[in-house]
Amino acid sequence: MLPRACQGRSGTYAAGVTTQEGPQADVLRWAAVQLGATAAVVSATGMREGGNPWLLRIDHDGQVIDAVLKTVTPEGVAGMATEVAALRVANRAGVPAPRILAVDASGEAAGTRAVLETAVPGRSRIPLDASPQRLRGLGAAVAALHSITTRPSPELPRRTRPIPASDFARDRREGRERSTPLLDAADDRVTRLPVPDSAPVLVHGDLWQGNTMWQGDRLTGLLDWDMAGVGHYGIDLSSLRLDAALTFGQGAAGSVLDGWEQRSGIEAADLAYWDAVAALNMPSDMAEFLPAIHDQGRPDLTAEELNTRRDAFLRAAIDRL
The missing domain is CATH 3.30.200.20 (Phosphorylase Kinase; domain 1)
Structure with missing residues (x-):
């Protein structure tokens, strides 16, 4: 398991x-x-x-x-x-x-x-390198999802963070998860801010590349919707930006954003807040996610590298808040 x-x-x-x-x-x-x-x-x-x-x-x-x-x-x-x-x-x-x-x-x-x-055709394996076309296509597909406005319901509850089954930030506050000075400072900053408001849209809730299917650089489907709900589009957008940064480096997050903004026709709002929320809802030690990432074709990534990239993404978000 x-x-x-x-x-x-x-x-x-x-x-x-x-x-x-x-x-x-x-x-x-x-x-x-x-x-x-x-x-x-x-x-x-x-x-x-x-x-x-x-x-x-x-x-x-x-x-x-x-x-x-x-x-x-x-x-x-x-x-x-x-x-x-x-x-x-x-x-x-x-x-x-x-x-x-x-x-x-x-x-x-x-x-x-x-x-x-x-069955959705294609593969969900994460490549060693991703083309800007692939990353922009990912952002565009998610923008199409976020064009669906809907109300919360028992089956599609209101969401305020990605991966709602876990709350690593809360666990660190309550001493159940070890922390770091950066994570503590960032969490203190974010919790003092109001949750940004927007028209409620359908959100996937667990968007990372392991939940996508591809044929070449063409996205064929988004998988595993058990954490979906209704909320701000930033929940998904920043989750994908973080995932791109973790697997390909910080610059990849910008290509995801470009695709999202081109498809949606608007400039993403409150991006720094949602970037920080996405990074904070990661384990203090990214080694906990290594089995899933390695299983999706990236055994080259180490916990140390993922921790470094997560921290860089989080620092950049906090600097923009």
Whole structure:
């Protein structure tokens, strides 16, 4: 199992992480039937560290169709409901993302709570180097998401930070997470400021490159919506800017912003605040996120390098506040 803060990044609905054992026969039969009475699962391949979610190959009358099966424990029901609600909104608006094929919220039909989604073509591996075109495309895709204004609901709650399943800043204040002078000073500065206001938009809530799919430099889909909600667009924009800075260096964050502003047609507001919030909701030692980052194709990145880059991003944000 990934560290607690990476759980939402494993594609399994945050607190409801399942084991790495393969899907049971009942849920595989349920998934196949969604495509046709005579359909059958040919194979089930774990997509994150060999486990849930599962890429299914389903034979339907001689045609093999790929689909993604996600199963969840009772603790992850809220995340499951959030993903389903967010994807339905995003699909209607034309945002590149999986489509919901079927949901068994009770587990009565599938033998376990499950969601079946379309498989998005491409790869989620993070390259060693990213072209400005790729980074601008990422920013533009997120701007399209943020064109969706909506109200909070039980399934899509109001969000005030990325990765809402974790609150590292609070944990440091309460002594459950070690800290550093920079993190303490930055947190003190941010907590004295009001949360910036904006028209409430749909936010993904856990945007990093491991939750994106690509064919070359073309983004084909945004994945893993269990931390979605409604809030300021800066939650997603700064989360992506930080991720780009962590994986490619500080200059990459500017290309993400360029793509977002070109697509949205406005200048991003309160960017320094949201940059700081994104950086503060990281573990004090980025080694905690290394398994997820290495699993996405960047074993070259070390905890020391990630800590240095996170701190540089945070200092730059605080200097602009």
